[in-house]
Amino acid sequence: MSTATSAAGSPAAGADGSGDPQIERLLDLARTYLGMEVAWLSRFSGGQQVITAATGLTTGMNVTVGEGTELAGSFCARVVAGTLPALITDARRHPVTRELDVTRELNIGSYVGAPWRDADGNVAGMLCCLSRSADPDLDIPAARYMSMLADLIGDHLGSAATLATRETRQAEAVVRDILRTSAVRTVVQPVVRLADGATVAFEALSRFEPATFATPDRAFAAAAVCGLSIDLELLALEHALRLRDALPAEMWLGINLSPEAVSTSAARDLLLPHAGRRIGVELTEHTPVGDYDELNAHLAPLRAAGIQVVVDDAGAGFASLNHILQLRPDTIKLDISLVRGVHQDPVRRALARSLVGFAGEIGAALLAEGVETPAERDALQEIGVPFGQGYLWGRPQAPSGSRPGAAGVSPSPHR
DSSP: OOOOBOTTSSBOOOTTSTTOHHHHHHHHHHHHHHTOSEEEEEEEETTEEEEEEEEESTTTTTOOTTOEEEGGGSHHHHHHHTSSOSEESOTTTSTTGGGOHHHHHTTOSEEEEEEEEOTTSOEEEEEEEEESSOOTTOOHHHHHHHHHHHHHHHHHHHHHHHHHHHHHHHHHHHHHHHHHHTOOEEEEEEEEETTTOOEEEEEEEEEOOTTTOSSHHHHHHHHHHTTOHHHHHHHHHHHHHTTGGGSOTTSEEEEEEOHHHHTSHHHHHHHGGGTTSOEEEEEOOSSOOSOHHHHHHHHHHHHHTTOEEEEEEETSOHHHHHHHHHHOOSEEEEOHHHHTTGGGOHHHHHHHHHHHHHHHHHTOEEEEEOOOSHHHHHHHHHHTOOEEESTTTOOOBOOOSSSTTOSOOOSOTTO
């Protein structure tokens, strides 16, 4: 039996009981108390019965977690309908179950089942115990015991599902309020030329009320959960583009967009009026890109209008390098994991130097992000990285005056 696992390595409990240690304890309790070989929890969905958790001799009885079977052919559907008792002591002799395919497929000799209900009181699935052999000792108290455990499971899952639904609804209400009131601020962080420290660009970053979302990633994650991520990105894009008029014409403005958002007509409608005005779109990657040909087709009209493509996290792993190979960006951002301590680590310097050559070969600029110390800056300049961004030159902050960063406006890192 396999259970879902979270990124941290611990079981990730689902609203259907998958990976939930409390559900597994209750299944073990049912199986042990009744002396049965297998206990499972199932969910009914679309005419299927899907086993979401199971304990015991699952292989011996052909029980597979995550696998769906036709509900109409099951014991469980008949128990719920009242055409089959909740307790079968000898399935091979019972006039109904002996004729069912599932009796042979799962090698069922004895069975006890009880429905569990969701938070609205509807039958959501079954708690079942079964063995390969007949069991004449199964009795009415056993069925009552199973019913009690099914109620506990329903309460547990109902509470978890209700809490998750409530949290999603709350997040949606907050995000919708942000969209309604346009409650997003744009801050900027400078990008400098390492040779002389001149500011050549600004990256626009979104901020929200700290009491609502302490960090922007939480805001966008909440928006994604309730299906509003693109709406929030477009609002942030609209605010960021307002800075274009406040910047010197020669200076670049970098703006973050996900591949999903940049592929929308709404994003293009916002970006294309700024054709030729030194805009760079930095593609953030919350989910893997499924179709690079399609993404490149959406980027083509933007590129034709002089809007350039920036890809970050270079050197962080295969996914980032594949991103670069597929998109052929105008600017590559060197990942902070290579920048941090680069002056002390010959391996980091060697990899950064190789990316300098790679960027030069494809005609892209290379920008190191996360630079915090003069020693890191000097090492990066020595190996040929032309541009940098990080706390060494400034933290993200609100633009000051009508023309932020007016000093040092020569060549862009996006060229």
